[in-house]
Amino acid sequence: MAKIRIHRDSDTSATSVSNIFIDEYMSDANGEFVKIYLYLLRLMNAPDSAFSLSSIADKFEHTEKDVRRALSYWERMKLLQLEYDAEDNLTGICLLDSVPRHEEEALSGDPEASRLPAGDSPAQVQTPEETDSVPPKKCYTADDLKDFCENDQIAELLFIAERYLGRPLSQTDTNTFLYLYDGLGFSADLIEYLVEYCVSKNHTAIRYIETTAIRWAESGIRSVSAAKQEAKIHSAAYYAVMRAFGISGRNLVPSETEFIERWRSEYGFSTELISEACQQTIQAIHQPSFQYADSILKNWKERQVRSLEDVRRLGSEHRESRNASGASQTGNASKNKFNNFNQRSYDYDQLEKMLLTTNAQR
Numbered sequence: 001m002a003k004i005r006i007h008r009d010s011d012t013s014a015t016s017v018s019n020i021f022i023d024e025y026m027s028d029a030n031g032e033f034v035k036i037y038l039y040l041l042r043l044m045n046a047p048d049s050a051f052s053l054s055s056i057a058d059k060f061e062h063t064e065k066d067v068r069r070a071l072s073y074w075e076r077m078k079l080l081q082l083e084y085d086a087e088d089n090l091t092g093i094c095l096l097d098s099v100p101r102h103e104e105e106a107l108s109g110d111p112e113a114s115r116l117p118a119g120d121s122p123a124q125v126q127t128p129e130e131t132d133s134v135p136p137k138k139c140y141t142a143d144d145l146k147d148f149c150e151n152d153q154i155a156e157l158l159f160i161a162e163r164y165l166g167r168p169l170s171q172t173d174t175n176t177f178l179y180l181y182d183g184l185g186f187s188a189d190l191i192e193y194l195v196e197y198c199v200s201k202n203h204t205a206i207r208y209i210e211t212t213a214i215r216w217a218e219s220g221i222r223s224v225s226a227a228k229q230e231a232k233i234h235s236a237a238y239y240a241v242m243r244a245f246g247i248s249g250r251n252l253v254p255s256e257t258e259f260i261e262r263w264r265s266e267y268g269f270s271t272e273l274i275s276e277a278c279q280q281t282i283q284a285i286h287q288p289s290f291q292y293a294d295s296i297l298k299n300w301k302e303r304q305v306r307s308l309e310d311v312r313r314l315g316s317e318h319r320e321s322r323n324a325s326g327a328s329q330t331g332n333a334s335k336n337k338f339n340n341f342n343q344r345s346y347d348y349d350q351l352e353k354m355l356l357t358t359n360a361q362r
Helices: 019-028 031-044 053-060 064-076 101-105 142-149 152-165 171-183 188-200 206-218 224-233 236-245 254-266 271-285 290-302 308-334 348-361
Strands: 080-084 090-095
Touching: 031 053, 031 064, 031 090, 053 064, 064 080, 064 090, 142 152, 142 171, 152 171, 152 188, 171 188, 171 206, 188 206, 188 224, 236 254, 236 271, 254 271, 254 290, 271 290, 271 308, 290 308
Parallel strands: none
Antiparallel strands: 080 090
């Protein structure tokens, strides 16, 4: 069978836009930001991809500061990475693969905190100098990769990462692991545990791994033991409590996480029961209270509660006891001396007729 060749009838070029960008990122972004991102994609296909902030500003009649804000926004959305020299001059922009948002949002109890509402203006976005607390990521060259791979420790790390992820590493994957090692200063052991941790949570996207690493770096985590402690704190129970209490925009303080650890380790309760106790706390006092939730869980522990069915059973017994108590109080009230007299009943129609007859006779 002859081979089929596909071609076009003109030399018109086109710019490819990810469906993930259109479906999940475009609608939430400021319109001017979208224009600049699309223009960056266009520049990727240009023979000479070099440009300046002033040229983009002139193209859209913006200021350079507006362009920087747009770039900062897309960096926060993990769609690009800005690169700087030693003097903090912007020297490059590395466009990253679009990742479905649910993989990014799984990292935080407050996924909306890093998103800019569609109506917000460019002026409300901070510049990289105002937001970055970790070294900026750079795109490593083939020569850099060759030099790194001469280090047996790095070569072994990349091999182990492939085994954990179950796929050959792409250039983006390799670049990210080198950034964790060279940029963030993570040891090979810490990176290996990082990959193991993310895969254990069913997340193999390189953006998820990088975002987790940055969060660890910002928290000062530099060892496997510290990372394990962080993973222990930021457990499913941690986020379940935050959701049940409606806590957002902040992390829990140590005194609060101590309660959660007590509920999990000392009391031995599941995340499901811990969440139920927090919800009952809100229903009872209409505000989050770790002390109140602790009293509920302590009572459940004493009563050997181990499932939601046990919780419902206790609730049913409490209502029956309360109803029985109410009936008893009603019975006692009926024996009160003021209720011992025969109760009179009146025919109000007959009384009215009698009153009318008496008035007429007068």
